[in-house]
Amino acid sequence: MTAQATRTAPAAAPGRGGARWSFAVREFRFWLTDYRRTWRGSVISSVLGPLLYLGALGAGLGSLVNRHAGGTLGVSYLTFIAPGMLAATAMQTAFGEALYPVLGSVKWVQNYFAAVASPLRPADVFRGHLLFVVLRLTMNCGVFLALIAAFGATRSPLAIASLPVAVLTGLAFAPALMAWAVTRTRDTSFSVLMRFVMVPLFLFSGTFFPVTRLPGWLQPVAYVSPLWHGVELCRTLSLGTTDLGGAAVHAAYLLALAAAGYAAALRTYARRLHE
Amino acid sequence: MGGAEILVRARGLTKRFGDFHAVVGIDFSISRGEAFGFLGPNGAGKSSTMRMIGCVSPPTSGELTILGLNPVTDGPAIRARLGVVPQENTLDLELTVRENLLVYGRYFGLPRAVIRERSAMLLDFVQLSDRAGDQVEPLSGGMKRRLVIARSLINEPDILLLDEPTTGLDPQARHIVWDRLFRLKQRGVTLILTTHYMDEAEQLCDRLVVMDGGRIAAEGSPRALIQRYSTPEVLELRFDPGDHEQAAEKLRGLPAERLEVLADRVLIYITNGDEALAAVRGLGLEPLTSLVRRSTLEDVFLQLTGRHLDD
Numbered sequence: 001m002t003a004q005a006t007r008t009a010p011a012a013a014p015g016r017g018g019a020r021w022s023f024a025v026r027e028f029r030f031w032l033t034d035y036r037r038t039w040r041g042s043v044i045s046s047v048l049g050p051l052l053y054l055g056a057l058g059a060g061l062g063s064l065v066n067r068h069a070g071g072t073l074g075v076s077y078l079t080f081i082a083p084g085m086l087a088a089t090a091m092q093t094a095f096g097e098a099l100y101p102v103l104g105s106v107k108w109v110q111n112y113f114a115a116v117a118s119p120l121r122p123a124d125v126f127r128g129h130l131l132f133v134v135l136r137l138t139m140n141c142g143v144f145l146a147l148i149a150a151f152g153a154t155r156s157p158l159a160i161a162s163l164p165v166a167v168l169t170g171l172a173f174a175p176a177l178m179a180w181a182v183t184r185t186r187d188t189s190f191s192v193l194m195r196f197v198m199v200p201l202f203l204f205s206g207t208f209f210p211v212t213r214l215p216g217w218l219q220p221v222a223y224v225s226p227l228w229h230g231v232e233l234c235r236t237l238s239l240g241t242t243d244l245g246g247a248a249v250h251a252a253y254l255l256a257l258a259a260a261g262y263a264a265a266l267r268t269y270a271r272r273l274h275e
Numbered sequence: 276m277g278g279a280e281i282l283v284r285a286r287g288l289t290k291r292f293g294d295f296h297a298v299v300g301i302d303f304s305i306s307r308g309e310a311f312g313f314l315g316p317n318g319a320g321k322s323s324t325m326r327m328i329g330c331v332s333p334p335t336s337g338e339l340t341i342l343g344l345n346p347v348t349d350g351p352a353i354r355a356r357l358g359v360v361p362q363e364n365t366l367d368l369e370l371t372v373r374e375n376l377l378v379y380g381r382y383f384g385l386p387r388a389v390i391r392e393r394s395a396m397l398l399d400f401v402q403l404s405d406r407a408g409d410q411v412e413p414l415s416g417g418m419k420r421r422l423v424i425a426r427s428l429i430n431e432p433d434i435l436l437l438d439e440p441t442t443g444l445d446p447q448a449r450h451i452v453w454d455r456l457f458r459l460k461q462r463g464v465t466l467i468l469t470t471h472y473m474d475e476a477e478q479l480c481d482r483l484v485v486m487d488g489g490r491i492a493a494e495g496s497p498r499a500l501i502q503r504y505s506t507p508e509v510l511e512l513r514f515d516p517g518d519h520e521q522a523a524e525k526l527r528g529l530p531a532e533r534l535e536v537l538a539d540r541v542l543i544y545i546t547n548g549d550e551a552l553a554a555v556r557g558l559g560l561e562p563l564t565s566l567v568r569r570s571t572l573e574d575v576f577l578q579l580t581g582r583h584l585d586d
């Protein structure tokens with residue numbers, strides 16, 4: 001049972017310290033196995049949720065807005081909010097995938113600790129889980145974008161590019177949230193974070209109305225919000241009004257946040273999993 | 276031990292959490308094929324030591340060599356050759372028994388076919404074959420522990436680390452686990468285990484260190500430790516709580532090697548327990564109960580630290 005000739009992968013793995021994506025893929029596959037249990041419900045809600053929202057806001061509220069504010073937005077209300085809600089979906093997915101599943105991985109299921117008993121390092125565990133978050137972002141945003149297109153709420157073929165942009169919007173949040181969640185021992189602060197960070201961002205980042213309608217003192221807050229940058233990018237792509245300079249600034253902002261979160265997570269994961 | 280290959284070697288190994296010293300400069304060496312134990316009460320620093328050996332906790336200072344490698348720089352390569360049974364099971368309760376092995380085997384980069392083949396063998400070994408397709412959640416504590424042991428063997432490790440393998444199990448479940456570990460030992464697997472059960476240490480360990488407060492208090496085989504730190508026999512006496520103090524005072528006159536007055540019992544360390552009991556009666560004392568037994572590692576621990584293992 002011991003000391004046999006079969007030596008497992010580390011010998012074949014790339015050198016020390018580097019990003020061993022092959023190791024990260026092992027962790028990613030854990031999450032796939034885990035997801036097999038719940039994928040049906042998750043796919044159904046990723047379709048039904050947007051349908052409800054688009055139906056209620058687009059058809060219901062939209063008919064009211066279109067009648068009274070007709071023309072101020074330049075497009076129908078549904079066409080206006082759909083790309084905004086695509087970006088918001090990415091943010092919500094990030095909150096959903098990066099808080100409880102991470103805390104559960106150290107506290108309830110403890111799968112992170114099982115993983116680091118193997119050759120995987122904390123960084124591999126983080127990267128593997130992040131890959132899965134990217135998959136979930138792609139799925140949820142992909143479904144959402146397909147529905148918007150089916151509703152005829154896009155104006156430009158460029159809208160297809162709003163899928164990677166939405167994923168990037170999610171990634172402006174997810175690594176930072178994971179970096180923080182892995183340091184937690186309880187989930188009490190999660191609902192506070194959702195209520196007092198996620199929901200306000202959701203409401204005041206230009207998703208439902210242009211931020212220029214916000215009181216002047218609140219507008220700078222919107223400009224700091226990663227969601228606003230994601231909304232702007234998605235919306236201009238969807239409407240076909242993107243200008244390259246503006247898009248570059250938005251994308252750079254989102255990328256910078258993603259990179260900062262990534263760097264933070266490498267540190268906090270190492271501290272928590274290799275205590 | 277002479278000449279056997281040393282698999283783990285620690286010199287001045289220290290682990291600090293903030294200002295708190297969990298492990299304070301301990302030295303030990305473990306050879307291939309040995310069953311080596313860390314015996315000590317809660318908080319002794321056993322898990323902290325095991326986690327350093329498991330390369331999931333960098334030593335604060337001191338030297339540690341595992342399989343000839345440095346745990347800080349060669350963690351993945353070392354961990355690939357370790358089997359770990361952590362103090363907490365870290366099983367995925369919502370996955371099935373087989374899926375838990377699959378997930379874990381993948382962490383080691385094993386192909387699915389190899390995992391499948393080994394899983395069947397290992398589940399047979401831990402007597403869980405009939406539960407292979409069942410969810411883990413409803414399994415008993417003993418079954419879960421056996422599954423963790425099976426899981427730890429999936430990569431055919433050179434060294435098996437077991438942190439309190441039977442804590443919390445009922446006596447029957449403990450015996451099944453001991454039996455499996457004993458078989459592994461027979462096959463020459465190097466076992467490193469921690470425990471606060473003296474019977475577990477006596478049953479499984481070729482050699483052990485007694486740990487207390489982050490330090491090693493003594494080292495040797497169970498038999499050698501008992502010989503060195505205790506007497507061949509112990510006479511345990513219980514008195515009426517009202518007479519306890521008074522009787523204990525009188526017993527100090529006995530020619531015993533050592534006398535331990537506990538809250539509810541008096542322990543007399545002596546070569547011949549029956550003779551000692553006669554001498555007690557000779558003093559005019561009539562204990563409620565008396566028991567002559569052989570010394571155990573518990574007595575060694577009491578002698579070394581003045582406390583009990585399960586304190």
Ligand SMILES: Nc1ncnc2c1ncn2[C@@H]1O[C@H](COP(=O)(O)OP(=O)(O)O)[C@@H](O)[C@H]1O
Pocket residue numbers: 275292295296297315316317318319320321322323324
């Ligand atoms: N991560 C940690 N942070 C702070 N203190 C710790 C940590 N891990 C263990 N300790 C402390 O170190 C001491 C030894 O713990 P441990 O090694 O778990 O002992 P044992 O396994 O022998 O019960 C205990 O007092 C424990 O509270």
Ligand SMILES: [Mg+2]
Pocket residue numbers: 321322323362438439
């Ligand atoms: Mg412990």
